[in-house]
């Protein structure tokens with residue numbers, strides 16, 4: 386693996402203004418995505434996973450939201466310095482994104498084939514016939530059995546799992562270097578979810594695709610990812626290789642997440658079962674954001690946000706005690 390990250394995010398701060406209150410949805414997030422890896426982001430609902438991804442994509446809508454600080458470097462280029470038109474090109478060919486609800490990303494009044502062909506023509510400068518051929522071959526690559534039939538279908542005629550395959554095919558047809566997948570399987574049933582995860586793994590191997598995979602499901606992280614970043618209340622609390630996270634989690638929040646995973650099958654509510662509330666993102670405490678819910682809190686944790694500290698090889702955690710509590 387090359388040492389130069391594909392995506393490098395430093396001290397990202399993204400805020401929303403709502404009823405005169407400033408919501409710090411993402412507050413000082415830093416991470417790299419290394420070429421060829423699958424990096425997972427995990428955290429409870431509202432922890433800032435999607436806002437992080439949308440900030441990278443230049444898709445935070447103003448009003449009410451705005452990236453107010455930090456840097457986002459992709460292949461050595463500063464994405465925050467780009468115009469909307471330049472960002473559209475990055476979103477086409479550089480970074481692709483698939484969402485939880487593929488239906489909302491498709492135009493309901495055009496057939497699948499028309500939509501795929503248009504997008505491919507636009508970004509890859511192909512003729513209509515070439516682009517249509519490419520669309521069909523990509524549908525084939527994502528194991529759609531009858532690409533011809535799917536191409537002439539309207540989005541409403543396809544199931545959620547099928548549509549997610551179509552979205553992935555459409556995005557990968559543009560040959561992006563980075564795929565950001567934001568809970569692409571959450572709306573799907575468990576069997577289809579497993580198929581889509583296998584597909585992403587396969588395409589990652591086949592296209593040498595780098596993936597940033599967002600989920601609230603630690604089972605998915607274990608299955609798919611090389612490294613994982615744990616987010617809590619708009620901040621990174623732990624960043625680690627997947628094995629190390631499961632074998633020696635350092636942050637008390639991560640430990641609770643792992644302890645809260647009830648079973649392999651019940652993946653929907655896995656992260657909702659930790660007692661206590663996430664702090665108000667418009668009125669954050671001065672100290673550790675996990676203070677109120679932490680069993681291991683120390684008086685000093687109230688005073689200042691702990692730094693991310695190295696707790697192992699390629700493994701950092703934002704806690705004053707990680708060494709003391711590691712097994």
Ligand SMILES: Nc1ncnc2c1ncn2[C@@H]1O[C@H](COP(=O)(O)OP(=O)(O)OP(=O)(O)O)[C@@H](O)[C@H]1O
Pocket residue numbers: 401402403408410428429430431432433434435436437449450601666
């Ligand atoms: N359009 C918006 N207006 C106001 N606040 C917003 C908006 N979008 C996001 N936020 C704030 O940002 C926080 C983080 O949201 P985000 O969507 O990133 O969470 P998430 O980690 O992706 O959660 P989930 O697992 O539910 O998808 C929210 O709790 C909310 O306070």
Ligand SMILES: [Mg+2]
Pocket residue numbers: 434435436567
């Ligand atoms: Mg989200």
